[in-house]
Amino acid sequence: MTIAKDSNPRTMRGAWLAAFLLAAAAGTIFAREAPDRIFAARAETEFHRAQIRFQSDTNDAVAAWQFARAGFDLADFATNSAGRAMIANEGIAACRTLLARETNSAPGHYYLAMNFGQLADAEAPSVAAYKLVKEIEREFKIAAQLDPQFDYAGPERNLGLLYRDAPGWPVSIGSRRKARAFLEQAVKLAPDYPENHLNLAESCLSWRDRDAAKVELKAFDALGPAARTNFTGAAWERSWSEWSARRAAAGKKLEEISAPVKPPKAGR
Numbered sequence: 010m011t012i013a014k015d016s017n018p019r020t021m022r023g024a025w026l027a028a029f030l031l032a033a034a035a036g037t038i039f040a041r042e043a044p045d046r047i048f049a050a051r052a053e054t055e056f057h058r059a060q061i062r063f064q065s066d067t068n069d070a071v072a073a074w075q076f077a078r079a080g081f082d083l084a085d086f087a088t089n090s091a092g093r094a095m096i097a098n099e100g101i102a103a104c105r106t107l108l109a110r111e112t113n114s115a116p117g118h119y120y121l122a123m124n125f126g127q128l129a130d131a132e133a134p135s136v137a138a139y140k141l142v143k144e145i146e147r148e149f150k151i152a153a154q155l156d157p158q159f160d161y162a163g164p165e166r167n168l169g170l171l172y173r174d175a176p177g178w179p180v181s182i183g184s185r186r187k188a189r190a191f192l193e194q195a196v197k198l199a200p201d202y203p204e205n206h207l208n209l210a211e212s213c214l215s216w217r218d219r220d221a222a223k224v225e226l227k228a229f230d231a232l233g234p235a236a237r238t239n240f241t242g243a244a245w246e247r248s249w250s251e252w253s254a255r256r257a258a259a260g261k262k263l264e265e266i267s268a269p270v271k272p273p274k275a276g277r
Contacts, residue, residue: 020163020166020167020170020204020208045086048086048246048247049083049086051243052079052082052083052085052086053083053086055079055082055083056076056079056080056082056083056096058079059072059075059076059078059079059080060076060079060099062075062076063075063076063103067106068110070107070110070111070114070116070117073103073104073106073107073117074103074104074107074114074116074117074119074120076099076100076103077100077101077103077104077107077116077117077120077121077123077124078100078116078120078123079100080096080097080099080100080103080124080127081097081100081120081123081124081127083096084096084097084100084124084127084131085127087131090130090131090132091131093127093128093130093131094127094128094131094132096127097124097125097127097128097131098124098128100120100121100123100124100127101121101124101125101128103120104117104118104120104121104124105121108121113155114155115152115155115156115159115164116152116159118148118149118151118152118155119148119149119152119159119160119163119164121148122144122145122147122148122149122152122164122167123167125141125144125145125148126141126145128141129141129142129145139181142171142175142181142182143182145171146168146171146182149164149167149168149171150164150168152164153165153168157194157198158198158199161198161199161202161205162194162195162196162198162199162202162205165191165192165194165195165198166191166192166195166204166205166208168187168191169187169188169189169190169191169192169193169194169195169208169209169212170188170192170208171188172184172185172187172188172191173185173188173192173212173215185216188212189209189212189216192205192208192209192212193209195208195209196209196225196228200228201232201235201236201239202240203229203232203236203240203252204248204252206225206226206228206229206232207225207226207229207252207255207256207259209221209225210222210225210226210229210259211255211259213225214259214262214263214266217266219263219266219267222259222263223263226256226259226260226263229256230256237249
């Protein structure tokens with residue numbers, strides 16, 4: 010099952026990397042500073058709507074994974090670990106309920122991985138958070154096998170970011186080779202989804218592969234008007250805000266690493 014085009018695909022926002030870093034400082038449960046307060050309010054409304062639908066019929070497969078999706082979105086705005094963990098665990102429970110009946114549900118495995126990521130973020134830097142990274146990897150791989158096109162190549166996109174951002178062996182599963190392979194696969198599977206190109210461009214910049222980064226940034230820019238038409242509405246406002254900022258930062262980074270190195274001044 011593939012999410013409709015007017016649905017906003019999900020990309021983990023560094024949760025697996027955060028599993029190896031200090032947890033965020035404690036604060037209010039949800040983000041309350043502009044512009045995130047608007048997006049947080051929307052996420053909270055959608056979470057409660059999805060919760061009511063799921064609780065009214067826990068045997069409804071679509072209601073289950075959509076509630077887990079809403080949980081992931083809301084947890085993304087949490088500014089303390091307790092709030093993030095509480096919401097993530099609700100999403101995890103919904104996915105497990107679904108997978109107990111439908112073991113081959115791609116959305117079930119996919120959103121189980123996404124909410125595991127939020128839980129890892131909440132539990133960082135504990136041993137439990139480290140162990141969750143393997144669970145995230147496993148669930149995304151299952152989702153990729155069941156439906157690689159789901160969420161605009163979401164399983165491949167998120168596996169690529171997981172391998173890119175996690176520490177390498179022997180600490181964890183990080184791998185530049187795997188990261189590149191999955192990020193490139195995401196582009197092939199869903200070339201019209203802007204973030205797939207942006208993720209690969211940013212990764213190539215971090216690896217100082219200027220030529221590949223240029224290709225992906227050019228592809229991102231070429232999507233321009235068509236992407237703005239295909240991915241429009243309130244559900245996409247946050248994505249476009251972030252993509253625009255990331256595109257600008259990537260362009261600046263490309264200029265920096267492309268600038269000729271000035272020779273040192275000769276001594277007297």
